[in-house]
Amino acid sequence: MSDAYLALEDGRVIEARGRAPGRTRGELVFTTAYTGYEESLTDPSYEEQVLTFSYPLIGNYGVRAERFESDRVHPRAAISHEFTEDVAEWLESENVPALDHIDTRDLVTSIREEGAMKCGIAVGEHATPADAKAELAECKGMSEHVDIGEQVTTADPTTYGDGAVDVALVDCGAKQSIVESLVERNATVSVLPYDTTAAELADVDPDLLFISNGPGDPANFSAAQDLVEEYVGDVPIAGICLGQQVVARALGGTTEKMDFGHRGVNQPVRDLDSGTVVMTTQNHGYTVGEPGEELDVTQVNVNDGTAEGLANEELDVITRQYHPEAHPGPHDSLDFFDDVLAMTGAASENTHAVADD
Template structure:
């Protein structure tokens, strides 16, 4: 018996099996990751999206809270070919609609050909296709979520490892994954996490050794406060960024960003370093990319489509990465990024041109 419906942008409705009840809407995206579903589902970068897993079975090694990247599930709904009972129970408890027993291959091909799209989902005993279409009618595009940072950021300053002997990091939380904080603490840094809309006055009292802009969901153009901080501190304090952080830093320094057709989401994205010609495998989750680097130099590119994966500036003391070096499921080829950031932070403050 059909008890779940997905209404796709354009009007097509797909039937499925209910695994966790509810009605919702969001941008339909897919990930090619076959492990790390716990990390993906708790990644704040999936806020306001409906996550489709292209791998056919999700949940085959259970649900372990110690692997979570945040304190809650962030996608608005979850789609899979088959979900185990463990994952379905977790999503039911979290009140996140979930469905399975549909052709996710067809969905993924549609997203690849037409791009990430709006969708509405209705799951439960009494729902109809019209319920899913009603959700679709209310769905906004990602760039329309102008204050999405408020949904994923800390409310106030939070500090970690105050007794650390390493550099002091001011981390701007635009939707930061917990493993970013862990990666810095493991290197003995003291990490002060600030809300996404922190001001220069908030940061000034700290006198940080490095300003770090985190990953996060949505359009980087909607994170104006973080961009203002970059403009204020560029050339004065070393800067670092991951994912959304790279995009925010590029935009603040004369560059530009654009929405991708279907983005990069998975654990097998190849990245080439333009200086060493080395290729590494990376974990990624983003729907926007840097189209113009501005004052920064493109140092790494995606092997598949040539989009910027690394931006640097020795003069300004800036290093950013579009991928996630800290990704818990792996690969761990690029964990040295955090060593590079903290080494940069220990050096003499750069001089702006």
């Protein structure tokens, strides 16, 4: 067991047990999810962040690759009260520093009170508090990575499925379960790089433009925003998480950074039309401030009133701030994908049985 140190922006240095060695830095965030740690750790939206699990034991049902949302672990480091050997070995194999034996309740409380903060981490046999402080100092001197999309997008266009509806999914850090949710509903999904141009999209000739989730500030995804501006009114448009923010910015809205974001599988969302409240999976640090004149807010977060759904029926635009694909999380909002595909005029065919999950 290695020595481990976590240096926080508030001046504290916390000693911990090292589970996977390394030195790193990043934005310290937390998730309240008590299952789905494999999905969380492979979610590209956590790129360049340090992920703290509020649930005390992470790894109690092992590690299975079929649950992964991408081909690698994305957080720069992982923190828990206790990691099982399976998870610790997996993180070490991915060269992702991991530390536990930390009072994560206290750590999460600090993030909630002070907001997401920068941190430095040093884990290893010869790690020292000074090493963690040095990483923190480097982190403080860094601005947010404006090309973060390049780190999480597909290298080349890739096609999944052979269905009746052609979907162009702009990969700003897409979870694989979004692709699967569309393919299961009789769609052909072309996953495209985050910097795809309007001319390149024209070659795909999609029935639907879909902007994916992803990490960081939506302002850094200008190419995706340009696509929305170019195609709105001509092709139905949908977005999830960062995708909602990109769509909003393209149609005259604004976005802003949240204090500590929404990350977990129990975020309550109210539909303004029906009054129905559903539980949702979320992972984002930015939100839509003002939706602009083109978009109506259709759903809001029960806890803080932030926009969770936007729409324009005349333009065939529909977005969600949360993750309807629910990997992990409740299946309350899976019908979003049916609604999205219905905008194309083609009936979707859901070949996925929830009972098989």
